[in-house]
Amino acid sequence: MNKTKEEILDAALNLFSQKGFSTVSIRDICSVVNIKESTVYYHFQNKEAILNEILKQFENHSESLIAKMSSAFPSLMSTPQAFDNLLPKIMNQYIDNYLADPFCNKVIRILSIDHLNNPKVHQLYSYWLFEKPLEIQQFVFSVFNNAGIISCDDPAFAAEKFYAPFFFCLSRYLISDELTEEKIEKFKESIFKHIKEYFR
Amino acid sequence: MNKTKEEILDAALNLFSQKGFSTVSIRDICSVVNIKESTVYYHFQNKEAILNEILKQFENHSESLIAKMSSAFPSLMSTPQAFDNLLPKIMNQYIDNYLADPFCNKVIRILSIDHLNNPKVHQLYSYWLFEKPLEIQQFVFSVFNNAGIISCDDPAFAAEKFYAPFFFCLSRYLISDELTEEKIEKFKESIFKHIKEYFR
Amino acid sequence: MNKTKEEILDAALNLFSQKGFSTVSIRDICSVVNIKESTVYYHFQNKEAILNEILKQFENHSESLIAKMSSAFPSLMSTPQAFDNLLPKIMNQYIDNYLADPFCNKVIRILSIDHLNNPKVHQLYSYWLFEKPLEIQQFVFSVFNNAGIISCDDPAFAAEKFYAPFFFCLSRYLISDELTEEKIEKFKESIFKHIKEYFR
Amino acid sequence: MNKTKEEILDAALNLFSQKGFSTVSIRDICSVVNIKESTVYYHFQNKEAILNEILKQFENHSESLIAKMSSAFPSLMSTPQAFDNLLPKIMNQYIDNYLADPFCNKVIRILSIDHLNNPKVHQLYSYWLFEKPLEIQQFVFSVFNNAGIISCDDPAFAAEKFYAPFFFCLSRYLISDELTEEKIEKFKESIFKHIKEYFR
DNA sequence: GATGAATGAGTGTTCATTCAT
DNA sequence: TATGAATGAACACTCATTCAT
Numbered sequence: 001m002n003k004t005k006e007e008i009l010d011a012a013l014n015l016f017s018q019k020g021f022s023t024v025s026i027r028d029i030c031s032v033v034n035i036k037e038s039t040v041y042y043h044f045q046n047k048e049a050i051l052n053e054i055l056k057q058f059e060n061h062s063e064s065l066i067a068k069m070s071s072a073f074p075s076l077m078s079t080p081q082a083f084d085n086l087l088p089k090i091m092n093q094y095i096d097n098y099l100a101d102p103f104c105n106k107v108i109r110i111l112s113i114d115h116l117n118n119p120k121v122h123q124l125y126s127y128w129l130f131e132k133p134l135e136i137q138q139f140v141f142s143v144f145n146n147a148g149i150i151s152c153d154d155p156a157f158a159a160e161k162f163y164a165p166f167f168f169c170l171s172r173y174l175i176s177d178e179l180t181e182e183k184i185e186k187f188k189e190s191i192f193k194h195i196k197e198y199f200r
Numbered sequence: 201m202n203k204t205k206e207e208i209l210d211a212a213l214n215l216f217s218q219k220g221f222s223t224v225s226i227r228d229i230c231s232v233v234n235i236k237e238s239t240v241y242y243h244f245q246n247k248e249a250i251l252n253e254i255l256k257q258f259e260n261h262s263e264s265l266i267a268k269m270s271s272a273f274p275s276l277m278s279t280p281q282a283f284d285n286l287l288p289k290i291m292n293q294y295i296d297n298y299l300a301d302p303f304c305n306k307v308i309r310i311l312s313i314d315h316l317n318n319p320k321v322h323q324l325y326s327y328w329l330f331e332k333p334l335e336i337q338q339f340v341f342s343v344f345n346n347a348g349i350i351s352c353d354d355p356a357f358a359a360e361k362f363y364a365p366f367f368f369c370l371s372r373y374l375i376s377d378e379l380t381e382e383k384i385e386k387f388k389e390s391i392f393k394h395i396k397e398y399f400r
Numbered sequence: 401m402n403k404t405k406e407e408i409l410d411a412a413l414n415l416f417s418q419k420g421f422s423t424v425s426i427r428d429i430c431s432v433v434n435i436k437e438s439t440v441y442y443h444f445q446n447k448e449a450i451l452n453e454i455l456k457q458f459e460n461h462s463e464s465l466i467a468k469m470s471s472a473f474p475s476l477m478s479t480p481q482a483f484d485n486l487l488p489k490i491m492n493q494y495i496d497n498y499l500a501d502p503f504c505n506k507v508i509r510i511l512s513i514d515h516l517n518n519p520k521v522h523q524l525y526s527y528w529l530f531e532k533p534l535e536i537q538q539f540v541f542s543v544f545n546n547a548g549i550i551s552c553d554d555p556a557f558a559a560e561k562f563y564a565p566f567f568f569c570l571s572r573y574l575i576s577d578e579l580t581e582e583k584i585e586k587f588k589e590s591i592f593k594h595i596k597e598y599f600r
Numbered sequence: 601m602n603k604t605k606e607e608i609l610d611a612a613l614n615l616f617s618q619k620g621f622s623t624v625s626i627r628d629i630c631s632v633v634n635i636k637e638s639t640v641y642y643h644f645q646n647k648e649a650i651l652n653e654i655l656k657q658f659e660n661h662s663e664s665l666i667a668k669m670s671s672a673f674p675s676l677m678s679t680p681q682a683f684d685n686l687l688p689k690i691m692n693q694y695i696d697n698y699l700a701d702p703f704c705n706k707v708i709r710i711l712s713i714d715h716l717n718n719p720k721v722h723q724l725y726s727y728w729l730f731e732k733p734l735e736i737q738q739f740v741f742s743v744f745n746n747a748g749i750i751s752c753d754d755p756a757f758a759a760e761k762f763y764a765p766f767f768f769c770l771s772r773y774l775i776s777d778e779l780t781e782e783k784i785e786k787f788k789e790s791i792f793k794h795i796k797e798y799f800r
Numbered sequence: 801g802a803t804g805a806a807t808g809a810g811t812g813t814t815c816a817t818t819c820a821t
Numbered sequence: 822t823a824t825g826a827a828t829g830a831a832c833a834c835t836c837a838t839t840c841a842t
Contacts (some may be wrong), residue, residue: 004801022223026837031393036803037823043801047837109316115376116313117219122376130372145243157393160368164394167371168364172330176315193357194364226812227836236828238814243826247812419717422623426812436824443822465842497806513716515776516709517619522686522776530772557793564794567771570766572730576715576722580808593757594764604805626833636807641834643805 005043007033012050017106020113021051021121037174051110055124058107062128065097066136073140091195092188100184101172107152107176129167134159165194205243207233209257212250217306220313221251221321248392251310255324258307262328265297266336277347291395292388295375299370300384308377329367350399365394405443407433407458409489412450419505421512421521428550449509455524458507462528466536473540477547490526491595499570500584509575529567534559554578605643607633609657617706620713621651621721622639644667651710655724658707661730665697666736673740677747691795692788699770700784709775720738729767750799 011032015024026037026047044050069090076086098104108129114153137159145152152158173187210234215224224249226237244250257259269290276286308329315325337359345352352358374386411432415424424465425485426447444450469490498504508529515525537559545552554560573587611632613623626637634668650782667692672779676686698704708729715725745752752758773787 002801015318020220020313022220025315025835027835037837039802040805041838061389071280101342113220113313114314116217117223126376130376157397160390161394161397162367165361166369168360168367171367171371175806176326176330190360194361197357197361202826223812227810237812238829239827241813242828402822417716420620420622422620423717425814427814432700437816439823440824441817442824457725466781476665513620513713517611517623518714530776557797560790561765561794561797564768565761565764568760568767571767576726576730590760594761597757597761602805625831627831637833638808638835642807647833721819 002043004039005034006034007042008035008043008050009053013054013103013106013110016051016054017109017113021047021110021118022114052120054107055111055120058104058128059124060106062098062132065094066132068194069093077143077149080149087195088192091191095184095188095191099166099174100179100187102179105174105179108170112171112175133163133166137162162195162198165191169194202243203390204233204235204239206241206319208235208243209249209253213254213303213306213310216251216254216324217265217309221230221310221318222314233391242249252320253320254307254310258328259306262298262332265294266332269293277343280349283284283349287395291391295384295388295391299366299374300379302379305374305379308370312371312375317341331367337362360393360399366391369394402443402446404433404435404439408435408440408443408450410454413454413503413506413510414449414455417509417513421447421510423513425472452520454510455520458504458528458540461501461504461525461533462498465494466532469493477543477549483549487595488529488592491591495588495591497586499566500579502579505574505579508570511570512575514555533563533566537562561599562595566591569594602643604633604635604639606633606790608640608643608650609653613654613706613710616651616654617709617713621710621718622714642655646719652720654707654710658704658728659724661701661704662698662732665694668731669693677749680749681739686794687795691791692746693785695788695791699766700772700779700787702779705779708770710774710785712771733763733766737762762795762798766791769794 001090009027010168011109012024015028015032022065026040029050030037030040040050064151071088076083076090099108101185105148110122111125115122136155138155140152141152141158141162142155144150145155173183177183208229211229212224215228215232226240230237230240235328244253245268261270268289270372272286272290272293276290278316299308311325311329315322334356341352341362342355344350345355367386369390373383373390377383385388408429412424415432416429426440429450430437430440440450444453468587469555472476472486472490476483476490511521511525511529515522534556538555541550541558541562542555544550545555569587569590573583573590577583608629609630612624615628615632617764626640630637630640640650644653672686672690674682676690676730691703699708711721711725711729712717734756739753741750741758741762744750745755769787769790773783773790777783
């Protein structure tokens, strides 16, 4: 992709994730990238198109991450030791490449700021922060149950119980302020406590 | 308070909670209340003052609710039966008068939309959605622990574990879309399941 | 006159003389007097009426000062010693009760700020800062000439020559900044030097 | 410079010099230039920037005029005849290119209208209407004195005496009303009378 | 690829003024 | 006497967008 276009996307991502889509002006973006406003319209049809491009990249990233993580799934089920060894690895992957990944984290902020205002954002917000993670975990728990690894008669509730602390800690530590290494550590510490407690 | 001023506050509350503070214009508010823009400036110094008034009312409401709920606390501890009887009542009070209360619910939406953009909102967001509830629950759990009602060696974690589903379900059911009776029912159903599971 | 009305006039005088008529708002005046804007309209028909009242008072003050000073004129002509004695007295009177008088000084500032913008002000500005003083002095010089006290074949030019330093020092010392005792002293020092030089 | 930008500056100059900076609206300027208000903000950061540009041009003009006039100074001192020949030429240059120059004259009006209200304008007003001319003339008189051309033991007072009629006639003839050829003639007639009288 | 110039619609806000009380 | 409430017109300024170059 063109360098200027990438710079615009990058600046827009940063600004949108700090102040929300409608509060950021084309001028704001241009003064970061150091280009004229009309230049933006060479690369994008309009302001919304910038957001759409960001969201599209986010979806691609997220889907490919899911694909990657799913491939680790069979090994997870092989033996109890494999489970104990792999679970933290998978969780770390999920955190490092998604919740705390600089790009994804910023998009998640955008989703949480703008979801009430923008239907398209709302749909992504619902999907990626609620539906999809719950669906995956529900699936995992029901497979585990069927395999006799855990006993779980309500996989939907199990998923919700497992995911709630993730969402809570995400909101509390990862998108409440600037994202720092410190915050990520706090998040991980907290979330692994919850996981440990969960499988106690 | 003056009728027009109240109507302005009411319209502003609705609009701010739907689109966020900066996306709502004075014109938007006026076209709801059916007054001229200059009239707004008779009642409020500026746009921000409208938000501040709303936030002030929210704080007053919240604080008085806490006071009211605290008074029920001693009876909660008297006998195990009292606990079992009272807990749902208190939870319902918390939900009906706070999380799902039309006024509070809208303010909570505002907090969640604008917290990244507005420092004052951010402070209230952190305080009322994280610090305060966790502080209260941590206190409750440590008292319960001391009284031998429950055994809990890490009240801070216990509070987080108890509150996480609240926050999750709040985000999922109560501030993700328009607030309907149906959504409130879904929320309650889910949250009482979590509570039951918690005290299992 | 009513106390509130006087306070309005006083506040308006101060503000108009600092920032000019059109730059001062009714609000500005009210916040000094500590009344509501609508109250102003009980005492004055509109904003302009406040200015007119001030200008009327100024004209009354000026005219009565001229009358008073004219009465000293005959004695001025009696003997050369009387002239030498009386001239500084008259000049001091002119300065203390007019150019440097707190009320008149403020009005003169208003005239000099607003004369280009407001025809009525322009007329007073021309009259009281050019026509009238030159007319009086021209008259004085021609009488003095006829009486043989001084020899002066062009009283109009003599008046202009005599008055020019007044106007210059007025602008430089008395209406260029806040009016202080120090500034008045500087003005007097300078102007008496010019007078002495004139009659050398 | 861009044509539209120049037209804005020109219209602003005319309007500011007639009504003062704060009384002129961007709309006023636009309706003269026949552009939309937003266009003004393409060329200038804000209203004040228009004034600043005008003032900057005035300072450049004034400084280069002083430089040009200073170069004529040595010849002025060579012989008494040179003095008699050159003085009117220099005075005419001063009047035609400064006091009565259409651009400068308008700026001087702005200075005299807005100096009490605007600190930056006040500084230019003091400098260009009092400090600088007096400084130059004081310098000239002291050099002339040292060269034996005139005898003058108080050059500061001599400068004030020489300059006072300029300032007076400037106010009376050149910035009191619209600037016409007639007014300029009146001004010159008067000022040359004063100069002749001065060197009598 | 990029920009200089322009714009129409909209933003928050201030203003002098009115009028019923 | 004074004010609470309201307003229409104006204000400086910002916005996303267009289009010729």
